[in-house]
Amino acid sequence: MTARNQAPRHTAHEAPKRPKVRYLLLHAYGRGGTIRTVMNQANSLVRAGWDVELVSALRRREDVQFPLDPRVTVSTVVDLREGEYTPPSGVAGRWHDWRRGRLLEQPGKHIPTGEFGYRYFNRYVEEQLIAYLSTLRDGVLVTTRPALNFLAAQHATGGVVRVAQEHMNHGTHKRDVQQRIRETYPSFDAVAVLTERDRQEYEQLLPGTRVVRIPNAVHSLDQVSSDHHAKIAVAAGRLFPQKGFDMLIEAWAKLVETYPEWQLRIYGSGEKKAELRALIEEHHLYNHVFLMGHTDRLDDELAKASFYVLSSRFEGLPMVMIEAMSHALPVVSFDCPTGPSDVLTHGVDGLLVPPEDPDALAQSMGKLMADESLRSEMGVAAVLTAASYGPDAVHPRWEALFTELHEQRLGTAGAAKGQHV
Amino acid sequence: MRPHAEVEEVWPRDGRIRLVGRIHGRAAESADGWRLLLVLRGTDRRLRYDARVKGDRFESELPIADLAGRDAGRDASDAAGVEEWDIHLTDGEAELRVGRQLDDIRGKKKIMVFPEQRTGGLSVRPYYTVKDNLSLECRLESRAEEAI
Numbered sequence: 001m002t003a004r005n006q007a008p009r010h011t012a013h014e015a016p017k018r019p020k021v022r023y024l025l026l027h028a029y030g031r032g033g034t035i036r037t038v039m040n041q042a043n044s045l046v047r048a049g050w051d052v053e054l055v056s057a058l059r060r061r062e063d064v065q066f067p068l069d070p071r072v073t074v075s076t077v078v079d080l081r082e083g084e085y086t087p088p089s090g091v092a093g094r095w096h097d098w099r100r101g102r103l104l105e106q107p108g109k110h111i112p113t114g115e116f117g118y119r120y121f122n123r124y125v126e127e128q129l130i131a132y133l134s135t136l137r138d139g140v141l142v143t144t145r146p147a148l149n150f151l152a153a154q155h156a157t158g159g160v161v162r163v164a165q166e167h168m169n170h171g172t173h174k175r176d177v178q179q180r181i182r183e184t185y186p187s188f189d190a191v192a193v194l195t196e197r198d199r200q201e202y203e204q205l206l207p208g209t210r211v212v213r214i215p216n217a218v219h220s221l222d223q224v225s226s227d228h229h230a231k232i233a234v235a236a237g238r239l240f241p242q243k244g245f246d247m248l249i250e251a252w253a254k255l256v257e258t259y260p261e262w263q264l265r266i267y268g269s270g271e272k273k274a275e276l277r278a279l280i281e282e283h284h285l286y287n288h289v290f291l292m293g294h295t296d297r298l299d300d301e302l303a304k305a306s307f308y309v310l311s312s313r314f315e316g317l318p319m320v321m322i323e324a325m326s327h328a329l330p331v332v333s334f335d336c337p338t339g340p341s342d343v344l345t346h347g348v349d350g351l352l353v354p355p356e357d358p359d360a361l362a363q364s365m366g367k368l369m370a371d372e373s374l375r376s377e378m379g380v381a382a383v384l385t386a387a388s389y390g391p392d393a394v395h396p397r398w399e400a401l402f403t404e405l406h407e408q409r410l411g412t413a414g415a416a417k418g419q420h421v
Numbered sequence: 422m423r424p425h426a427e428v429e430e431v432w433p434r435d436g437r438i439r440l441v442g443r444i445h446g447r448a449a450e451s452a453d454g455w456r457l458l459l460v461l462r463g464t465d466r467r468l469r470y471d472a473r474v475k476g477d478r479f480e481s482e483l484p485i486a487d488l489a490g491r492d493a494g495r496d497a498s499d500a501a502g503v504e505e506w507d508i509h510l511t512d513g514e515a516e517l518r519v520g521r522q523l524d525d526i527r528g529k530k531k532i533m534v535f536p537e538q539r540t541g542g543l544s545v546r547p548y549y550t551v552k553d554n555l556s557l558e559c560r561l562e563s564r565a566e567e568a569i
Contacts, residue, residue, distance in 0.1 A: 281536040
């Protein structure tokens, strides 16, 4: 007992000093779901009084693309914007400049090629990240994708508490990435995943490593509700094979004759736009299916629709779907790994259909198109479901995790110095 | 909003372009005498087609081969070999512009995009102008290829 009392713990009148939290992102200036989610977390933490920094491995844009509290600091490891790099002068400078150019050309050697972000990790980026990671001595470092997790596992070894975030489901990773996950993730203080199914998988994969499930939070629950009257269905995501919009268009082709007044609006931009347009033309859906492009006002667009469709081949945790639910939109979704079955209760707040089955998708969409009162009923249930993904429900879990890991670290640091724990 | 012909569906297929919509802001006193009117931009060249009107609904169509019909018309095409036809609905008195003004989608030019059809060395594509009116773009194919 006396030992405990002497331990370097905080007494009631001595508030714990919170650790600084650093999030390492591949590109804090991008528009992806991970970036948006991390910014939501950062906003909640600074509002709760934490010191938060976003560290962007790369920088290709001038401005951050999502709302970010000005108290969150943002820094960059490798700035790739035009004109931001001034070659150093002098003989040594010229050598450094030559070397930088050479390393920028060389493919990375620390990141497995199966990592979807592999192409961004040239030798220069790797070297700069490793140099940065090895300077960290304290606080909490949260890394947000496999490549960054691998580098942190091996090089952020100077005393910082490390948390690896996984924003994709495990089964989605290529074999070489899965292999590196098994090798490196045990050195993390915690591995954070988004869904229950992933928590179980990672726990089996990493015996003895702490695996926590903390879903991502939507940015707000204070949203305008749909009135379920407009004959508009909405989908959103990057125009990319993962999102399965090809299957969604095929499903719509099966419905257009029965429900000619309905429109499908697909929000997002991406490299498959021309192919999706060709598919729309092939099925003569140009009066009914619209590629809306990117919008800065997705909230408003969701509120105008009557239901949301998720046609993805795979997901981590589909946040726009949950955002749609916060607008009282019921959801028709493929039961793909992972996320939809974690979030949706079939027949209550949405309809889950067998993955990659356009016929089944069409059938379930038809059910909602035919029945406005069903849409309203499920929409109300959807709002309730979305509530457990609100910032106030989710973000305190990060605070608790960081606090706990930090105190553990202080405890073991004390033990290492021969102090009482 | 000025009276216009609100187009709801555009069907460019099988060598024809069919339009379906509603007359907005002007009572169709008679179902008779309505025509679809195409005006070649920058000229006084005009093409007319019968339009079926019932209540406020209209429907009409044209064969795209007509647009390639008169070779003389090509004098009016610009250097890039492009001709643009603006589409109207008329009862002989008023000329109502055909467009899509009543929904919530802004920037239709890039969102509501229609396929092109080909006829006699010409490719024809309906499109929304920046003001969300409906026009036809006709491109001479040889030059269209050069442009790429």
